[in-house]
Amino acid sequence: MVKKILKNKQAVLGLLMILVIAFIAIFAPFIAVNHPEEIDPAEKFAEASLKYPLGTDQLGRCIFSRLIYGARYSLGIAVPVLFILAVVSILTGTISAYIGGGFDRVFTVICDIFMSFPPLLVVLSLVGALGQGIFNIMVAAVFSMWVWFAKVVRSYVLLEKKKGYIIAAKIAGCSDIKIIALHIIPNILPSLLVYFSTGIAGMMLMISGFSFLGLGIEAGVPEWGAMLSSGKAYLYSRPLLLIYPGICILFTAAGFNLFGEALRDIVSPEEV
Amino acid sequence: MLGYISNRIMGLIIVLIGVTVLAFIFSNISSVDPAEAFARRNILNPTPEQIEEIREEMGLNLPVYRQYFNWLQGVLRGELGTSLLTRNPVRVDLAEKIPATLSIVGLASFWIIIITVPLSVLSAVNKDSFFDHTLRIVTTFGISIPNFWLGFILLVAFAIMLPIFSVVDYGSLKSLILPSLTIAIPMASSSIRLLRATILENMKKDFVTYAKARGISKNKIIWQHVLKNSLPPMITVFCQYLGYMIAGSAIVEAVFSWPGIGSHLVSAIIARDLPTINGCLLIIAVIFVFFNLLADILNSAINPKMLSEAGEV
Numbered sequence: 001m002v003k004k005i006l007k008n009k010q011a012v013l014g015l016l017m018i019l020v021i022a023f024i025a026i027f028a029p030f031i032a033v034n035h036p037e038e039i040d041p042a043e044k045f046a047e048a049s050l051k052y053p054l055g056t057d058q059l060g061r062c063i064f065s066r067l068i069y070g071a072r073y074s075l076g077i078a079v080p081v082l083f084i085l086a087v088v089s090i091l092t093g094t095i096s097a098y099i100g101g102g103f104d105r106v107f108t109v110i111c112d113i114f115m116s117f118p119p120l121l122v123v124l125s126l127v128g129a130l131g132q133g134i135f136n137i138m139v140a141a142v143f144s145m146w147v148w149f150a151k152v153v154r155s156y157v158l159l160e161k162k163k164g165y166i167i168a169a170k171i172a173g174c175s176d177i178k179i180i181a182l183h184i185i186p187n188i189l190p191s192l193l194v195y196f197s198t199g200i201a202g203m204m205l206m207i208s209g210f211s212f213l214g215l216g217i218e219a220g221v222p223e224w225g226a227m228l229s230s231g232k233a234y235l236y237s238r239p240l241l242l243i244y245p246g247i248c249i250l251f252t253a254a255g256f257n258l259f260g261e262a263l264r265d266i267v268s269p270e271e272v
Numbered sequence: 273m274l275g276y277i278s279n280r281i282m283g284l285i286i287v288l289i290g291v292t293v294l295a296f297i298f299s300n301i302s303s304v305d306p307a308e309a310f311a312r313r314n315i316l317n318p319t320p321e322q323i324e325e326i327r328e329e330m331g332l333n334l335p336v337y338r339q340y341f342n343w344l345q346g347v348l349r350g351e352l353g354t355s356l357l358t359r360n361p362v363r364v365d366l367a368e369k370i371p372a373t374l375s376i377v378g379l380a381s382f383w384i385i386i387i388t389v390p391l392s393v394l395s396a397v398n399k400d401s402f403f404d405h406t407l408r409i410v411t412t413f414g415i416s417i418p419n420f421w422l423g424f425i426l427l428v429a430f431a432i433m434l435p436i437f438s439v440v441d442y443g444s445l446k447s448l449i450l451p452s453l454t455i456a457i458p459m460a461s462s463s464i465r466l467l468r469a470t471i472l473e474n475m476k477k478d479f480v481t482y483a484k485a486r487g488i489s490k491n492k493i494i495w496q497h498v499l500k501n502s503l504p505p506m507i508t509v510f511c512q513y514l515g516y517m518i519a520g521s522a523i524v525e526a527v528f529s530w531p532g533i534g535s536h537l538v539s540a541i542i543a544r545d546l547p548t549i550n551g552c553l554l555i556i557a558v559i560f561v562f563f564n565l566l567a568d569i570l571n572s573a574i575n576p577k578m579l580s581e582a583g584e585v
Contacts, residue, residue: 113290116561118519125298125553128541205418209523212420213538239428246421253416
């Protein structure tokens with residue numbers, strides 16, 4: 001599979017974009033020329049210069065450095081959330097589909113109830129209830145999306161469960177846990193990987209949307225959505241304040257989408 | 273068909289009961305005391321007695337399940353309580369805000385349909401052509417673009433650089449164009465991909481070969497036979513989009529200062545206005561559930577055969 005990924009131009013491009021952002025996030029302190037939260041009142045809205053490569057914002061903070069540090073928030077929120085989502089949804093979805101019967105039916109009804117709220121709405125109300133904070137927005141994101149992921153996992157497991165090799169494993173006396181862990185999950189993993197990697201872009205967009213609304217992330221934090229939100233007041237005079245963070249979000253989300261879709265072409269080529 | 277619909281409606285009632293419970297739980301798990309928040313907003317320095325008085329007046333001293341049943345009784349009578357923020361009945365506030373949101377969502381749906389159908393057919397028919405590749409790149413950007421940013425870009429481009437529209441404008445049909453496009457572009461991008469893939473899949477099927485063998489023109493096969501068979505997944509997804517658009521309107525409404533239900537909900541959340549939050553959640557969830565049902569009914573009307581295949585899932 002790795003070989004196929006390296007052969008696919010789109011996958012390589014997406015992967016490179018993701019790696020660039022990951023590199024920036026990890027080495028942010030070395031790339032940024034200034035401290036992202038350092039205020040320089042004498043240098044408000046400064047033009048691009050050697051000291052401030054992209055100029056400064058309304059408080060005289062270095063835009064370039066803030067954008068660099070923004071990568072940390074973007075990936076630092078989306079990646080852990082996705083990881084927790086993956087664990088929760090694989091556990092619940094697999095168990096529900098494998099046990100089946102009444103248990104599965106109850107699980108489906110619970111899913112239906114959760115799914116009658118658009119995820120955005122669940123996050124909105126949970127952030128409203130739990131209060132601001134990056135941790136709370138992560139909890140809210142997991143809580144709002146797990147059913148959607150679990151339901152996909154469940155449908156994959158249901159398909160896989162009926163296949164001959166599972167029945168063969170059962171006849172051979174394999175324990176249920178062994179069948180789930182060693183047979184079902186490894187076989188559905190490629191399809192899940194595709195689903196998760198396209199999901200991550202959507203999640204990043206959602207989280208930056210929240211900080212744009214002023215929910216979740218404290219003011220002043222160099223998160224791209226929050227930067228857009230504070231730049232909103234200068235729409236006429238300084239449209240660049242809005243354009244830079246948006247390009248960063250677009251670039252990162254596009255990286256994940258390109259990679260995820262190329263992955264889908266590789267995993268299930270008949271759907272192209 | 274009727275049996276199927278009544279089955280679905282029974283399921284719907286269970287889901288709706290769950291929705292009311294969940295909406296109620298969501299708005300109640302909070303460290304903030306709504307009675308205190310209300311008192312602080314309306315009285316300069318509220319004494320503990322005054323806060324208790326307000327708590328009793330609003331029924332917040334009752335056990336949670338009693339509060340839920342009181343609220344539910346009200347809901348069944350069409351009463352959603354009184355907003356703590358505007359002091360109007362929640363029903364009145366919502367009735368005022370919903371049309372604003374629905375008008376954006378309605379126009380956005382129109383854009384989505386007229387953009388998606390022709391473009392996906394063209395790109396599926398000319399698979400791997402220049403047009404197809406370009407469209408793929410454009411739609412990749414479309415699904416990766418943050419919609420609030422897209423809104424600003426449209427504002428900067430069409431209200432500031434080329435002053436065709438005004439930045440803050442509410443009421444006219446023209447004022448709907450930019451917000452609805454902002455919602456429609458990302459949605460259209462993902463639906464183009466889905467419809468293109470579905471059309472391509474259907475074009476491989478036997479009925480297309482048969483139609484070709486009968487000498488039916490290629491255009492007719494695509495537009496009548498293939499398109500009709502590709503619609504069901506589109507309808508399902510589209511009806512889901514309608515729910516997303518209403519919930520997602522919060523963000524677009526913030527960009528365009530649009531007085532709809534989304535921005536109403538956000539301000540209610542910031543102000544801890546419980547009755548309004550409950551009301552908004554309930555209304556949006558009901559609309560969402562309703563559109564999902566509509567999708568199933570439409571699909572079963574278009575293609576009754578699907579019932580036997582997917583009816584009981």
